[in-house]
Amino acid sequence: MAQDIEKIEKVMCAAPVIPVLVVEDPKKAVPMAEALVRGGLPAIEITLRTPHALEAINAVNEHVEGAIVGAGTVLDDRQYDAAVSAGARFIVSPGATEALLDAADQHSVPLLPGAATASEVMFLLERGYQRLKFFPAEQAGGASYLKSLSSPLAAAKFCPTGGVSLDKAPDYLKLPNVLCVGGSWIADAKAIAEEDWSGIEERARAAAGIKG
Numbered sequence: 001m002a003q004d005i006e007k008i009e010k011v012m013c014a015a016p017v018i019p020v021l022v023v024e025d026p027k028k029a030v031p032m033a034e035a036l037v038r039g040g041l042p043a044i045e046i047t048l049r050t051p052h053a054l055e056a057i058n059a060v061n062e063h064v065e066g067a068i069v070g071a072g073t074v075l076d077d078r079q080y081d082a083a084v085s086a087g088a089r090f091i092v093s094p095g096a097t098e099a100l101l102d103a104a105d106q107h108s109v110p111l112l113p114g115a116a117t118a119s120e121v122m123f124l125l126e127r128g129y130q131r132l133k134f135f136p137a138e139q140a141g142g143a144s145y146l147k148s149l150s151s152p153l154a155a156a157k158f159c160p161t162g163g164v165s166l167d168k169a170p171d172y173l174k175l176p177n178v179l180c181v182g183g184s185w186i187a188d189a190k191a192i193a194e195e196d197w198s199g200i201e202e203r204a205r206a207a208a209g210i211k212g
Ligand SMILES: O=C(O)C(=O)C[C@H](O)[C@H](O)COP(=O)(O)O
Pocket: 020, 047, 072, 073, 074, 092, 093, 094, 135, 161, 162, 163, 164, 182, 183, 184, 185
């Protein structure tokens, strides 16, 4: 089954940046997401890297108006099912496997799978995936590397994530094959732990205003 491009583009085109979040304390998820939405970043990715990530996704989905909450670091079918049951509206993975794509076929919640090489992109295009995460963006070669994939693999459009910052985001966003970027700089673990909601809102507002 091919990727539902319209559905995943609603997430990717909601704002220039998707904040990538590691939430240790689920009680902090709602005020954190409210700050992000107030700052102009409605699509947010909570990674399944902490014991309470599913609880955090559930809380944001239930209580934060205007948020489009997704699950990140989804590596297998069991995590896909659990994230969907928790209320995730999109699923992000750092890479892709046949098993993960088969799991995506069982759900209407769309997958944004990761790729970092031409062959990985070609594998995903073959499976009907044209909207991809470019991961790890900076470490794999950055904006110039991604630009060089744009002509031969023109159908693929990306959300570069990994080492992206406020300064580096415009270089990606001006590429023809980039729809948005992802990053943790808006709300890192320290800002969430310290409940720095105004700082998160401020960085979200700056990110929402980035032009390519
Ligand atoms: O686990 C995943 O599925 C991920 O999405 C990994 C993230 O892309 C990075 O954690 C981004 O983090 P920064 O490089 O700090 O912006």
